[in-house]
Amino acid sequence: MSPRAFVLGVLCVLSPVPVPVPAHTHTLSLDGKWTLTNSNASLSLPAQVPGSVHTALQQQGYIQDPYFRFNDVSYRWIAFENWTYAVTFPGSQLRDRQKVLLVLDGVDTVSTVTLNGMVVGKTDNMFRRYDVSVRDRLQDGDNELKVHLLSPVLYASERRNAHSAYRVPPECPPDVQRGECHVNFVRKEQSSFSWDWGPSFPTMGLWRVRVEAFDVLQLSRVSSVALFNSSLSQWTVQVQLVVDVVLKTRGQITLSIPELHTENTFSTQLVPGETRLSFSVHVNTSSQVRLWWPHGHGEQPFYRLLVRGSQDGVLILSTESKVYFRSVELVQEPIVGSPGLSFYFRINGKPVFLKGSNWIPAHSFQDRVTPAVLRNLLQSAVDANMNALRVWGGGVYEQDLFYDICDELGVMVWQDFMFACAMYPTEDDFLQTVREEVVQQVRRLASHPSVIIWSGNNENEAALATDWFNIPASQRPTYVKDYVTLYVDNIRAIVQQEDQTRPFLVSSPTNGAESEQEGWVASNPYDPLYGDTHFYSYVQDCWDWRTFPRTRFASEYGFQSWPSFSTLQPVSIKEDWSYDSDFTSHRQHHEGGNQQMLQQAALHFHLPSSTQASSRFTHTLYITQVMQAQCVKTQTEFYRRSRSEIIEGKGHTMGALYWQLNDIWQAPSWSSLEFGGKWKMLHYFAQDFFAAVLPVGFEDDDTLLVYAVSDLSQDLQLRAVVTVFSWADLDPACTLKSDPLLVPGGSAVPIFKQPVAALLAGCGRCTRLTCLLTFHLEDDRGQQGPTNHHFLCSPKDAEGLQRPNITAKVQQEETGYSVTLRSASVAPFVWLDVGAVPGRFSSNGFLMLSRNRTLTFSAWRPTSVEELSRSLTVTSLTDVY
Incomplete structure (x- = not known):
């Protein structure tokens, strides 16, 4: 094996479905109604657990929707208060057991826990589970449990003030974010103190709370990994059980995978305390095992693992889990003819191009993130042909259901640890709570085949290397030492001890193996010859592919847009509906973002100029989405066509994860999905630019090239079909076809090349200003992949482009609704919107080059032809001029 290749064993994982406890274990859930009180008892109200303070205050009518207009600032006072959750529960059935645990599956964040007036525990980390032994504190009758939550803002400030030796930047977020300071001193969702796409809501609350009582033992977690021995053609499934034992006992553990005709029984000695039991189950032949594959590369099968424990013939534990088999390797090795190292993932031995986006928290209040x-x-x-998401390091480790769904859908997860865009303290107590956090999260998430890599932080190597925080050169060694202490000596060491089946990167972006050689902080973590890169540029023309780095792996890139009017309307009033209003300025948390969008759009489009304010506002929202979709399309297609090429040492790009998938509130951001799930134009474009077979067209030195990109396993014989249209005519001017060419599976191959002047010379009176191109791929079976487009000039300069006067008719079909469009002329960026009716169209934002086109609409709630017809608007580019 190459010393530079990170090659791992094959993974078999158990989905962490809730583990059934032994029959003699008594579990009392404390979820439900509690009482919530502020520090001076001026407020006392019912509160649901799971839940948060803000949610409880809104449910009881003390505050409005926190997302409405400027309420993120109006409700700052909530996070500066201390709050207490209280509940009573009976103790009579619990005290009879040998051991009683109070289990806090999530406390946000800093608290003192009391039972019957006595302190039984403290918490300081949102990402940890806390188990507190409380048997000796229980009473036979009612027991009063209180969780006293400290203001996270004041706590963070106190921790920062106590750290007097040197500053730990950044002190505060930029003013434009209207956030709170010193979030890096508290182990909670970093973006809850604000981010450049989200509000400041430093939350407080409780997740799942329960009491567990037992006499012999309790099974708290099951996980497994599997290694494949090629010489023996044998899988070895290594199973770990975490049990909490009360009394010393000897018993038997039986592990079986019925579908693979595998069963092993082990005798074991159990000693008091939390114990990790490790077992190996052998599966005889590899041919029996069906592998888990990412979306688009195969299926996602699983097997059942049965776990049974007995003592003297009596069943003492029993559970069942899902078992998945798959391998993952992160390959960093020399490339022939290029300096640097490769950076790509092999899944089950197959190189896989990661197509997807970055995931942020779906809501400021996690209790509102429903299944x-x-x-x-x-x-x-998945419907946009994605196979990967990066769970970004400034949010939260997602709930179990998130990873369950990713397992089911074949979505690979790049999992960051929750550290982002900051330096962090390294006091002993901080490191200790981080160590416990990492152990718990790795043990929880290692059971998922979807998780393919751990990453220590978001952008902190780059922050150090490129001096984001103006650290004097004389002090830099201190910060590098802290960086290595936290991410290498602690987090990396723990991950490698707990999970040897996945790669670990210290940061993102990073030069990977090269960063390690440079002492973990590379001189240039953005070097396109190594690792992954983040790249943003809002000034350069996004239609020019030369402005993008030809990187090994693009893990962040993107452009902002505004959400639809229907998304903004519920949290705004009429006076807000202007691009220059206080509201639109308040919602923009990226410095200069609103103007950057218009400046980028103005490079290729006329900006809306309607004299009617409401129309000008909605048209401007539309043009920002057009700009974003076209920009990200151009950049993503550049990365996809670069997978098989090395040019000046750069290339072999094997991943494109744009920033970002989802929104946390109703505001401008880089997302392709609006808050609430509505698809932006970018997401519809992603359906095409992430297609398994894709034609990519671009110009180089006034020559048109078309590449055929294939993620398929099999080879194809493809030709390019290029059609020239006049802006003034729906009938094609001419069509050209290339000769068939072999396109190997998993490659990008140029299959068409012709100077633009020569191409147009054969198409009548076409010029760059009067004509445009479409192109697709086909073989003997017909068209393969989507139809793509290439503009020979900026649409604002196009000659002959007219207003299309599109009409629409909605009809009900057996499987949903159809919308039939009729256009009088060529119509770029046709956008259908049904306002507040949730759902999505089969296609949207498209270039209409036919007189008629029929689409489907999938509604996410019951609707009707009448409601859709009343709500439907159709906009194309010339409609906003």
């Missing part, structure tokens, strides 16, 4: 919300967002990712 339906998760399912909708993740299904939307």
Whole structure:
């Protein structure tokens, strides 16, 4: 094996479905209604657990929707208060057991826990589970449990003030974010103190709370990994059980995978305390095992693992889990003819191009992230042909259901640890809570085949290397030492001890193996010859592919847009509906973002100029989405066509994860899905630019090239079909076809090349200003992949482009609704919108080059032809001029 290649064993994982406890274990859930009180008892109200302070205050009518207009600032006072959750529960059935645990599955964040007036525990980390032994504190009658939550803002400030030796930047977020300071001193969702796409809501609250009582033992977690021995053609499934034992006992553990005709029984000695039991189950032949594959590369099968434990013939534990088999390798090795190293993932031995986006928290208040919300967002990712998401390091480790759905849908997860865009302290107590956080999260998430890599942080190597925080040169060694202490000596060491089946990167972006050689902080973590890169540029022309880095792996890039009017309307009033209003300025948390969008759009489009204010506002929202979709399309297609090429040492790009998938509130951002799940134009474009077979067209030195990109396993014989249209005519001017060419599976191959002047010379009176191109791929079976387009000039300069006067008719079909459009002329960026009716169209934002086109609409709630017809608007580019 190459010393530069990170090659890992094959993984078999158990989905962390809730583990059934032994029959003699008594579990008392404390979820439900609690009482919530502020520090001086001036407010006392019912509160649901799971839940948060803001949610409880809104439910009881003390505050409005926190997302309405300027309420993120109006409700700052909530996070500066201390709050207490209180509940009573009976103790009579619990005290009879040998051990009683109070289990806090999530406390946000800093608290003192009391039972019957006595302190039983403290919490300081949102990302940890806390188990507190409380048997000796229980009473036979009612027991009063209180969780006293400290203001996270004041706590963070106190921790920063106590750290007097040197500053730990950044002190505060930029003013434009209207956030709170010193979030890096508290282990909670970093973006809850504000971010450049989200509001400041430093939350407080409780997740799942329960009491567990037992006499012999309790099974708290099951996980497994599997290694494949090629010489023996044998899988070895290594199973770990975490049990909490009360009394010393000897018993038997039986592990079986019925579908693979595998069963092993082990005798074991159990000693008091939390114990990790490790077992190996052998599967005889590899041919029996069906592998888990990413979306688009195969299926996602699983097997059942049965776990049974007995003592003297009596069953003492029993559970069942899902078992998946798959391998992952992160390959960093020399490339022939190029300096640097490769950077790509092999899944089950197959190189896979990662296509997808970056995931941020789906809501400021996690108790409002329902199963339906998760399912909708993740299904939307898969429906746009994505196979990967990066769970970004400034949010939260997602709930179990998120990873369950990713397992089911074949969505690979790049999992960051929750550190982002900051330096962090390294005091002993901080490191200790981080160590416990990492152990718990790795043990929880290692059971998922979807998780393919751990990453220590977001952008902190780059922050150090490129001096984001103006650290004097004399002090730099201190910060590098802290960086290595936290991410290498602690987090990396723990991950490698707990999970040897996945790669670990210290940061993103990073030069990977090269960063390690340079002492973990590379001189240039953005070097396109190594690792992954983040790249943003809002000034350069996004239609020019030469402005993008030809990187090994693009893990962040993107452009902003505004959401639809229907998304903004519920949280605004009429006076807000202007691009220059206080509201639109308040919602923009990226410095200069509103103007950057218009400046980028103005490079190729006329900006809306309607004299009617409401029309000008909605048209401007539309043009920002057109700009964003076209920009990200151009950049993503550049990365996809670069997978098989090395040019000046750069290339072999094997990943494109744009920033970002989802929104946390109703505001401008880089997302392709609006808050609530509505698809922006970018997401519809992603359906095409992430297609398994894709034609990519671009110009180089006034020559048109068309590449055929294929993610398929099999080879194809493809030709390019290029059609020239006049802006003034729906009938094609001419069509050209290339000769068939072999396109190997998993490659990008140029299959058409012709100077633009020569191409147009054969098409009548076409010039760059009067004509445009479409192109697609086909073989003997017909068209393969989507039809793409290439503009020979900026649409604002196009000659002959007219207003299309599109009409639409909505009809009900057996499987949903159809919309039939009729256009009088060529119509770029045709956008259908049904306002507040949730759902999505089969296609949207498209170039209409036919007189008639029929689409489908999938509604996410019951609707009717009448409601859709009343709500439907159709906009194309010339409609906003």
